[in-house]
Amino acid sequence: MPDLIAPAARLHTAWLDAHAEWGPGVHEDGFGLLATDEVESPAGFAAWVARLAGEPACTYRWIVEDDQVLGGIALRHGSGEFVRWAGHIGYGVRPSARRRGLAAWALGRMLDEARALGMDRVLLVCAADNVASVKTIERHGGVLEGVRDTALGPARRYWINVAA
Numbered sequence: 001m002p003d004l005i006a007p008a009a010r011l012h013t014a015w016l017d018a019h020a021e022w023g024p025g026v027h028e029d030g031f032g033l034l035a036t037d038e039v040e041s042p043a044g045f046a047a048w049v050a051r052l053a054g055e056p057a058c059t060y061r062w063i064v065e066d067d068q069v070l071g072g073i074a075l076r077h078g079s080g081e082f083v084r085w086a087g088h089i090g091y092g093v094r095p096s097a098r099r100r101g102l103a104a105w106a107l108g109r110m111l112d113e114a115r116a117l118g119m120d121r122v123l124l125v126c127a128a129d130n131v132a133s134v135k136t137i138e139r140h141g142g143v144l145e146g147v148r149d150t151a152l153g154p155a156r157r158y159w160i161n162v163a164a
Contacts (some may be wrong), residue, residue: 002063002064002065002070003065003130004063004064004065004073004109005027005062006053006061006062007049007053007060007061007062007072008049009045009049009061011064011069012042012045012046012067014064014067015069016039016040017068017069018053018069018070018071019039020144021094022078022095028072029074029090030074030091031051031060032055032058032060032070032074033048036141037051038124039104047077048082055126056075056077057076057077057078057080058075059104059110060072060100061073061075061110062106063093063102063106070094070097071093071094071102071103073089073090073105073106073107073109073128074089075088075089075114075117075122076089077119085150087122087124087125088123088124089093089122089123091106091110098110098132098133103132103136107136107140108140110138111143111160111162114163115162115163120161120162120163121161122157122159122160123145123158124158125155125157126156126158127152127153127154127156128155128156129153129154130156134156137158137160140160141151142160143147143160144156145157159162
């Protein structure tokens with residue numbers, strides 16, 4: 001059974017395995033990884049995990065099962081420019097763990113977190129051709145606002161009401 005946990009330095013090797021599976025040049029949504037983060041060394045990885053834990057405007061969680069990192073999900077609390085572009089919630093599941101419902105499960109848990117934070121609704125954005133994310137978002141009540149052209153290609157924008 002998977003669990004949703006705060007990023008943990010003890011999972012360095014497991015996270016590197018997931019990272020390698022994504023392959024070079026692929027963006028891993030939900031992990032908050034920046035080009036300036038050095039994650040190969042234990043010290044660099046620990047510093048990155050500490051940065052994520054100290055981020056006041058975002059809650060990061062990893063999808064973990066049997067000490068294997070299967071994916072990540074981020075809940076951005078604000079409404080700034082990045083949130084307007086990328087959405088309040090971003091997630092990614094490593095290729096070998098896809099098609100198990102993990103993204104839908106994790107999204108449901110993060111919608112509960114958003115509700116607990118007092119958020120009324122959240123924006124989710126995905127590539128227009130990402131059928132798996134479209135189904136995941138719509139399964140949780142996502143209402144399509146529209147499709148916009150972005151630097152990364154067309155993106156679908158959904159709103160989910162989370163008010164209690």
